[in-house]
Amino acid sequence: MLAAAPAWFSENVLPISGGTLAVLAFLVLRMIQKALLRAVLLGLIVLAAGFVYVNRDPLETCARTCECTIAGQHVTVPTCQRNLRP
Numbered sequence: 001m002l003a004a005a006p007a008w009f010s011e012n013v014l015p016i017s018g019g020t021l022a023v024l025a026f027l028v029l030r031m032i033q034k035a036l037l038r039a040v041l042l043g044l045i046v047l048a049a050g051f052v053y054v055n056r057d058p059l060e061t062c063a064r065t066c067e068c069t070i071a072g073q074h075v076t077v078p079t080c081q082r083n084l085r086p
Helices: 007-011 013-054 056-065
Strands: 067-070 073-076
Touching (some): 007 013, 013 056, 056 067
Antiparallel strands (some): 067 073
């Protein structure tokens, strides 16, 4: 029997394999959690960039007139100099 396991291992196969699987499951879940968090943060950054891109004309109006409507909300910029030319 060359491939026989030692007695301590063969008597404790269930706890050893259960512990190993628990540690591996923890590591996999941790990696998935970090990857999911990165994906969510990247998605939020893309949404913010898209919002600014879509509202670039109202933002330019805000910069020139100090008042505008962005996303349906009236905005007044308090510390703004009117009619600045780029």
